[in-house]
Amino acid sequence: MAEHEFLAERFEEHRARLRAVAYRMLGSLSEAEDAVQEAWLRLSRSDAAAVTNLGGWLTTVVGRVCLDMLRSRTSRNEQPLDARLPDPVISPEDGLDPEHEVLLADSVGLALLVVLETLAPAERLAFVLHDMFGVPFDDIAPVVDRSPAAARQLASRARRRVRGAAPVPETDTARQRQVVDAFLAAARGGDFDALLAVLDPDVVLRADTGAMRVVHGATAVAGQAMLFRRPDRFAMRALVNGTAGMISFAADGPVSVLGFTISGGKIAAIDILADPERLARLDLTLLDG
Template identity: 75%
Template sequence: MDERDFLAERFEAHRGHLKAVAYRMLGSLAEADDAVQEAWLRLSRTDADAVENLGGWLTTVVGRVCLDMLRSRTSRRETVLDERLPDPVISPADGVDPEQRALLADSVGLALLVVLQSLGPAERLAFVLHDMFAVPFEEIAPIVGRSPAAARQLASRARRRVRGSVPVPERDLSRQRQVVDAFLAAARGGDFEALVAVLDPDVVLRADQGAVPGGGWTEIHGAEAVAGQALLFRRAAFDARPALVNGTAGTVNIAGGRPQSVLSFTIADDRVVAIDILADPGRLDGLDLTNLR
């Protein structure tokens, strides 16, 4: 094995972790892959023998690449939320694919990724690297061009935003599925009262329909408003297939052999606190659903 092959082998041992970092930063699987590839290119141009902690070095490189990508989005005057739902990671209802486990560690649900998208680039990096991957502030500070104390403050502000916006979700998948099934049964049966009962009073529904006529980003708040929207489900003729969406109970709705929407549910205290719907035809066509039954 020559030196480059040996370096590539060492890099591959960190690929899953690096993609997990990039996915949390960017909310895009394709861009996460691009960030990881850029880290490899930078490593291949570096004297790797002089790198004492390769994993730590690569993590900070990916963080820096992602920060640049986020700042580029801002410079293009994209909206704070980019008016798009983060890319969902779809798994069979009976368990997450082994290759997806690193990507979804720490229960990185779509609701959390939506909140992360609302953070400024530097706040997002400080929170993701420190709170999710235990990178010391001394290593984060040079990436954001701040002192360690200032980097700590960035993470602290982000942490308050996250805690104030994302409730602690139910971890028990079977309980999640029971609540989701109750929601779906009430929606199909047109039972408004049952829908309101299974929804948290402050539930939020977010839908990304992409650039289709009448589409775009929709956000609805409150149990009665969301229940009214959910009653529209019974008019749709599709096969709702149970799935895990970012490791939590959800559905992939199929019609005519093609995905029509992906629904992700966040459950807390036996109620639905968030529903995230991806219904952008272009992005749905790019999903890998071969592992769904």
């Protein structure tokens, strides 16, 4: 029993990092937890004494578990590309709690996760493990059943797609909030010109209500923004994946979570989760008080 407890303690030292890997791989908080739990089961059934680098071993195990889960989605046509928004990570506006800081290290905004959703499973794994967590290609290669050189190519292809599709976000939270507040004020005031002034010309709005709807371009997005004028709704500021966002409420509870990607002083992406089933599963207790 003492040996099992010692192994469990060692595993817990790596849990936060493993959850961060799985979240980037899967875009789902619940599935990320499942992947981490599976890694623990595999560790508990293995000869842990023979593992010289436990953190590296666990990271590749979680990567393999996530890869299998992604491939299973694809084979069942469970989630076509771009069919859903990733799960948002919601925190109080005054700052991330320590758990969320680890989960969202290196600015994993919703816009970036949406791009990761479009990658092939092996590309996603190579990019996440190498570019985000520094895993060597020699360790990635066996997971994807390729040579290290081929694994490097997978990450390179993924990197080009990410750079071409994911805007570079503004990192100053105060500046983010200024832009978001200007957007909301313009939307509530019905000021179309003011909306255009804070929207990037190529802004993308993605709304997941159970089915995904995508709107491109500042003019079209500004038109959609008039929906924020509804008098029966109120908003609460929050951090959504570490950046300025908001939760919209009706009298009977939350109706949407909005994440904003600010780039170059303008809104480059708006991601809205409004699927009632998924909203009901969100943990909003951190926003209390």
